[in-house]
């Protein structure tokens with residue numbers, strides 16, 4: 001039987017989650033970059049920031065994924081997203097993003113932007129699949145050693161294949 005992401009529960013992260021989330025970021029998102037941008041201290045600040053949401057996916061006591069979104073007046077920014085390797089391709093990443101998009105819409109924010117490493121072909125494909133368009137390339141965005149691609153989604157636009 002195909003594994004399903006419904007084994008995972010989505011909950012708001014607590015202070016105690018800051019260290020495992022930061023470690024997951026370093027391992028799965030920031031691998032190979034010279035410095036660690038999303039340290040536990042920075043994640044903890046986001047957990048306590050009323051203008052940001054840190055969402056955790058749990059399977060029992062285990063953290064299986066997370067996402068961090070900051071909310072501005074005009075747009076929301078998806079700062080970080082990762083799913084444990086063994087839990088991928090069953091819809092968990094999609095659930096994390098859709099949960100945060102729904103929250104943005106409740107807050108009256110209809111644009112979501114994000115940056116993804118240009119070399120992250122799987123990540124770019126994932127976001128395109130979710131309706132994000134590649135808006136621009138930001139040369140040297142990651143510590144001058146790697147470009148970023150900025151991706152944007154207008155939440156008011158729903159493709160037929162995303163409607164269900």
Ligand SMILES: CC(C)(COP(=O)(O)OP(=O)(O)OC[C@H]1O[C@@H](n2cnc3c(N)ncnc32)[C@H](O)[C@@H]1OP(=O)(O)O)[C@@H](O)C(=O)NCCC(=O)NCCS
Nearest residue numbers: 028081082083088089090091092093094122123125126129
């Ligand atoms: C990107 C990431 C969050 C996707 O998580 P996920 O739970 O596997 O995503 P989903 O199962 O919801 O995938 C939805 C769709 O996106 C596309 N997709 C996801 N991963 C893909 C991959 N490795 N290659 C190609 N397409 C992919 C597929 O169309 C997939 O649907 P399908 O499985 O029915 O074909 C996960 O691969 C990850 O954590 N990667 C490392 C960190 C990262 O790149 N974060 C994003 C940038 S910060």
